[in-house]
Each structure stands twice: as structure tokens, then as C-alpha cells.
Amino acid sequence: MARELPQDIIENNILTSLPVKSLIRFTSVSKHWRSVILYNPKFAKSQFESSSKTHRILVSSNGSPELKSLDFESPWFGQASSFRKLHFPFEQQPAHCNFLGSSNGLLFVALDDKRFYIWNPSTQFFKQLPGIGYPSNRSAVSMYYGAGYLSATDNYKVMIAYMLDSQEEEEEKSVEAVHVLSLKSPIWRMGNADSLGTDIFPCLQGTLSNEVLHWLYEYNYSRYDLVAFDLASEEFRIMQLPDFDDDGRSLYRCQLGVVGGGLCVASYTDVAITCDSVDFWVMREYDVRESWTKVFNLDFSNLPVQPLLERSPCGWFAMESGTVALKWTGKGIWFMRIDHKEQDKLGLYMIEGSRFAIVEYEESLIWIEEKENVKRTGRNSSRRSRKKLKS
Template sequence: MWDDLPTEISNNILHRLPVKTLIKCTILSKSFLSLITSHDFISTQIAQHTNSHLLLRYFTNDQQELFHFEPDDETFSGFQTQGLVNPFPYIPGIWCTVAGCVNGVICLVDDCGHEGTLTILWNPSIRKFVEVPEPIMVYETYGGYESASGFGFDSISDDYKVVRVVRLLDLGPKFGGTQVEVFSLKSGCWRIIGVGPSYSIKRRSSEYIPCFLNGSVYWVGSRFVCPNNENVIVKFDMSTETFEIIQLPGVVKVSESKYTPILDFYVQECKGKLALVNRNYKDEIKSCSVWVMKEYGIVESWTKIFDFNIDNLSPCGMPRAFGFRKNGEVIMVKGVRRMYTEGEDNVLVSIDQVTHSETTFRKISADRTSFYLSTYEESMVLFKEGKGIEQQTSQLKSVPPKKRRFDGEKKSRRKRKN
């Protein structure tokens, strides 16, 4: 009966099936396997997605990394599932940041206080992953450095890319400054594309994870311009592989001096627009604000859409807005738990931007700085390129944790002193 259906109808039916069902269909026949794993089918399936999920990632008190996937619709009642444990046991003790989540693929990078040389592309809906080769710029050849990574999709070349901005700490005409390298999933290799932005990019915390929106990666950036710190948003276009600087609203653009915190904000996506979350605990009235750029590239279009008074809380106990639902509600984590303190819970809440009404989801005993939220769409991406989670080799599992980048920085400083 299936063979009697017109191709257009049969394809339309398959495109509506969940990924788990599609995987089962691939073992029914060679024709199903060929169709469902074809590039055109996967691209069409992504384009026709209507049911989105929320991805929540955090580290528990016992350093277990959990991922929750919940439908983002009217039935959403919080992150009630048990959670999926990070399936990569060969990187114990290394805090990986999420460099991005695009079309069902999550990019994990060990740039949170480490070298940033281990990168994994992981599609949890099909249980497959790709371990990205070691980048070009490493300590052995370039000396001490700091790196920040981003992940996204290049719609022009139809390619998934990882961009790595590396601030080299060794002085000299050959190595000094910032360099940028890009990994292409299609080519399977890295290439250095040139000099990076003159702004330092914040890293080492999930609060400053980059945002991928409309073909570009966005980071928080800053630099000291006497006598103040200048804060900006750094944009990298995945297709043209060029940088652009986006100015912030004047109220959050410049810190008072080089001695005040220079990065009290981070970037997010809110209903398809670039959003800025600003935590202000320096003024008389302490607050957590959300700004949205209504018209892309127009600085004057920055509009404050949410302002939460946190005047009664200390800086370490500040609520943190770390993501948005499809309907625009702000997901926040509230609690007074300090980093590395055991036994206290954080409370996840969703707040309506207009009425400020609050819905409490659940308490989670976790490191408050590790919460990450993103939209997630199931897909068949990496089905051909990736290896199954159960196919992890003994060689992968035996890879020792990377050297801490700080060791390289110390060596580099010694060289300069000598």
C-alpha cells in the first residue's frame, strides 16, 4: 500500500514523523534508509518543524551534567523529566560549555577554564556524535592563550561550523593579538581565517554562552578604553566569516571604571530577536533587565521589555534570567545558593513579561552558574557523519583531561619576564 502512494504524499507523511520513528523506518528497507538519510529529506524535515522543545542543561552538586528536553507548548509544566546524563565519560572533571545548539546538534567545548581544544558535536535525538579534530592553535605551537568558541549553521554553503576566537598571550609580530579559526563539518578540518576583533570575549561561565541567531554567532565583548570599560556585542557571520560590533543601550555600554565589573550582561534570543540580559547591582536600586533590539542594527531600537527588582538580595544571590520560552516568558533561576555550597536548592520560575506573574517549576540542587537554556528541534543531522554513543572506542575513553590553560599562561608570563 505504501508503494502505491504518490511520492509527494508519502514524503509528506514521513516528514511529520518524530525522529525516533524515522530511525525505526531506516531499518525497514534500503529505500527508506536512502530517503530518510538523504540531505534533501533532512533539510526539509528541519524546515517543516513546528513543535519545538526547551533544552535545559546544568551541573548537579555531585558534578553530574544533565540535559532535559521538554515540549515548549501549552502543556509545559516545567522540567519534570529525570534528565539525560552527558554520555561522554572520557572528559571527567572538565567543565564544557555549550557553544551552541542548532538544528538538533549541541556543540560542547572545553573552553570553560581549559584549553578549548576538545569539541564535540552531539545529536542526542539520534544518539550520534562527531568529535572535532584538535584545532590548529594549541599551546605547543602558539604558547599561552585564551579561547572562546561559537557554533552555528551556514545556510549559504549548507554547512555546520565551529568558530574559535583565540587571544594569544605571547608577544611578538608572529603570535601577538587575536586570531580566528573555523571548523567546517563538510571539510572535516580547521583553517585560520585571520585576525579577530579587538574586544575580549567573555567565557568560563555558562552565563556568557554565545547566541546563534539568523546565521550569526553573538558574544559579549569588552575592552578597556581609558578611563572606562567599553562593553559591546561581537557578531560573527557564519556565511561571510566576518565580524561586526553591535553597540548596546547607553545605560549598559560603559562601566564606571576599570575597577568595576565589566561584564554584567549576556546575550540571548527572544522570539527571533537579539536580546540582552543586564544585571545591575551597582546602582541604588538593584535590578535584572531584559532588552530586545526591535530593528536589527539600529541602536536606538533597543527596548527594555522586562525589569525585575532584586534590591533585597546580595550580588551572589541575584536571580538570573537565562533564557526565554517560545511565548516570550522569561525563565529565571532564583535562590541564595553560592557557588560550591552544598545542600541548598535553586528554584526555576517562568515570568510573564507583561503581567510579571510567576510560575514556579521545580527546585534543583545544582550550580547556579551552569544553567543553560535553548530551543531544541529534533533532527536527523549527523546520522551519516556521526558515530553512535555506544561506539565510543577505548581510545576515546582513555584520553586524559586536557592541561589547564592557566599553566600555559604562567609559562608564557615567565618567558616575557625573562
Template structure:
């Protein structure tokens, strides 16, 4: 098959329309197929586009467990609590002892952090796996408190934002952004403080976090190219601690592609209020 002399783009086009199980078998056909399926980022993009056209994409929730292990949950299952909807995902290598932290995903590409220090890019469908360069965070006791992943369609560039800090108020906050096109990190001068934390919610090429202390939503524009990145701020609805009751509030994106907030009482989760911003 290696002597068929088909152009590379024709091979990629044919393979991109095959189901994942067939692709994994075809990695044993030849070295050329093995490289295209498991190591070529252009093939991953073509496969995702083909799945979009066929409308065969499934929405799954990615989470890590204490094993350490990564699992995915089918969000379209009729019974949300059914264990059959949970799929255990096998990592290409055995991670070091500690936590496997999903930083985020776009277009079927997942970004992981091992022990919050070793960063990797992974395609669970094909098995493609690559270790990213070191972002340059030196203190070993630092931990990630802000992170997020996004994709810029115009430049075909995946972006990863991370911010790290120590355990005291005097520790310096270090932030960096990774570009898949540049295959490297760039230091960020952004005022990420302790009032925001966790994974950013991606919407329209910007990551969003909820600042519960200041009662605001902050956004980081991934498309900014200048050296001084700034956080945009907006006000959420005024239902914080309504009538003295404590609520848990979570930021997300609705099925219509709009920023949303969900809240429920800490003492009782039998009902959830959802606020959706108009596009």
C-alpha cells in the first residue's frame, strides 16, 4: 500500500471518513498510516471536520479520578446516572503518581497536566499524544489555580492559559499562554488574583471565570496579540446570597451558545435556576 503513490492529501481525506475502530487497526498497515493517524495534527483536524459533516459527534464530559485515571461521561444518555454511560479512557503512558488534571478540550483535542507541572496534548480517539514544553514555572510548591483552553479558527491555533501561585499571599503569581502554532509558551502580565480560580469557560474565543468575591465575570480574549493582555469584566445578575441564603453558582455555556449561570441552594439541590445571557 505504501507503493500506491497516492498524494498525502487524498490519503488523509479517505482516512478521515473512517470510524475510529478502523483507524486504530490501520495504524498497523504501514509506517506511513501509523504516522498520519497517530502523529499528524492535520489529520486530526480533517477527522473532526468529517465527523461534523456526518453529524456523528457526541458530547461527553471529561473528568479525572484518583487512580489517576481519566473518564468520560455521555451527556446524551437517557439516564444520567447510568454507569454504562461512563467510559474509562486509557492514557498513552503511565502518569506519575498524583493528579491528572484536564485543562480543557477543543475539537476533540484534550490538554492535560500531570501533577500540575507536566503539560500534554492528547487525542483520545486516535491516541495521538505529545508532551508540551515546560512553561517555566520554577517553584515546585506552586499550584495551578487558573487554567483554560481555546481555539482560534482564523489562525488554526490552540491556546492554553495557565496561572500558578504558591500558598501564601506574598507568593508571586506566574502566568503563561501556550500556542500550538508557535509550539511554545509566552509569559503573561495579567492580574490573575485569588478571587478567580479553576477552569475557564470558553465562548467566542475568550475564557470566562466567575469572580464570586467581586460579584463579576472576567473574560480573557485569546485572540489578543499585544504584550499587555487585559481582563474584560461584566456584571452577572443580582441574585447573590438572596435573602441571606447561601448559593453555589457555576458559569457555563448554554446549548444555544450563550454564556450562562446556574445556581442552587447549598442546603438543597432539588432545583436549579439558570440565567442565560442573550447573544
């Protein structure tokens, strides 16, 4: 007679190696499995560390409650099997959303610059965070932001820098302010916006690496600084980029990302107003300029997507195996996945719209609350909707 495997071996050696999508389906096997998969923080952490991570891109368009989640590394990128339709689980839908950042599969979301949430799109668990409480005589516009996890304190932090515009003529017209929220003590605290001695206007969503948020700041035509905000010390600093001039090429633009856990810069040139290749540099040793290494050059001059990528692509998501290029058009955004080894294997996907919020995230089961405090909904928050998870 066949003997059943011990439960701890099933959970610790088998289930933890499975992807999140499969585990979500297995929550219907038994109440015990459901409890382990959804509400056991040790299991969630072990699964996140043990299994191969699935990288996805989440896209919100025109403030619609319907979202598109694209499998970043799928060889069938652009086909129906490579994306899912999701919905914001929040009861009140936004006119506009910003993805402040992601960490360990958790997304930090701002709706209409007033309501803030932490949300796991894989499990649909979410929690509303406190509002900042802007002064009543000023209107606020977020300028740059980010979020990340601090392993030493097992804590998440969110930072938002915004411009306050005065509604009264006699007052100063605008003031820059920085707020930081720690999930262990969820109260927005004022940060030091003047720690660099100058105004910083980097590009919106910060890139997280080594528990530090990073932005590229273009201070002169084709001249950049790397602005960093340390989530632990809550201080800004300037870091150095590669010496692009050593290439002897005229730098036109660069953009920031993460490849293999290391900070990455994608740089490209303006050649007859046509971008035909991109260099990817990775910082091998954090905060050491000499460790910047050009890991690969993506040449797409002979690819069918070249016409779409003319006049400077607007964004890149890079991995060691492939790169996804983003190109804004009059109808929406083209997402183009290019395999580094077999560049003729292209994946194309168009999302229509005019106002987008985009974030990269990893699928996980990680959550930050005990079972009785977790809130999960599909489109509403009724008790009934919490009992069933969509695969």
C-alpha cells in the first residue's frame, strides 16, 4: 500500500517550489492548504525565495478599473496566454492612478494623489494606507516616488515627493515636500527635501536596488546625475553613472532599470533621429563607479520593429534573457519583447489608451498582516467574495 508523504515535506519541499499561479489554484484542494498558501507568512517567504520568480508588467490605462498584466519573460509574449485581465479591488474606482513602486510582489498604489493602498495582485489582498493630509490651502502634484523593503527591520517604506501649489496669491507659489511612510508605524512623516541643496526633478517612479531608490536626473542636454534616496537613512545622495564618453558615441538619452539584481542603465544615441541600438550597463558592485560594465548591446536596426522604434523609444524593461521596449503612439503603447539570443523571435502587444500607469512586479504570496486583518475582494468587499480566489 502506498504511503502518503509527510505534510511538512509536501509543504516545505514541494509546494514552495511551485509558481504562484499554481498555488492559488491549489487553495481549493483543502482548508489546510488554503490556510498554508494564503495565510502562512513563513511559507510565503520560503516560496518567494525558493521558486523561480515570474516577472510581470502591470498596466493601467485611462483610469479604467480593468488592468492588463503581461508576463515579462513569456516566449509567447503578446499572445492571449501571456497576459491576464485584473481589476482594482478597491471599492471606489479612480480617475487616475499612479503605481508608486513594487517590492516582493507587493504594489504601492496612489489613486487621484489622495488615496494610498498596498496591494498584492496575485492574491488580491489589499490594505488602505493613511492619507498624507495636504494643507487645505494648497493643491498637491506628486513629482517622484518609490517604495521598497528593508530586510534588517523586516519593514516596508514608501516615499513621495510632491509640489504644493498655493491657492492664495499672497503666499509662495510652490513648495517641494517629501513624505515617508513606514508600514510598521503607518504615519506619514516629513522628509528632508533640501538634503541635496538643490531641487530634484527626476522621472517619477524610482528604481529600487540595494534598498535604495534611484532616479535619473537630466540636468543638461544629455547630461545625467543618478539621484538616490536611501530608505533606511531617509537621505538623498548623488551617485555616479558610467563614463559614456569613453564609447566615442554621442549620448542622446538613458533610462534606469534592474538586471539580475543589479542597477542597470540603458543608453542610446541620436543617429539621424533614428535609434537603432541600445547599450545596457550594469553596476556590478553597488555604488562603485568603476564597476559599471556594459553587459550587452541590443541592435535592432534590421528587425521588423525598427519603424516602431524610430525617434527614440520611450522605455525599456531589461532582463538577462530579453528586453521589452515600450513605444507610445497616437493610439496607445506598443510592447515589444526582443529575445537577446534569437532576436527574430519578436513578441508584439498593443494596449490602447492615452493615460498610462506602468509597474514591473514579481508574483508572490507575501503579505504583511495576520489573517483576521487581511482584506481581499474581487470587485466588492463582501464576506462572500473573500472565500473564493480566482486563479
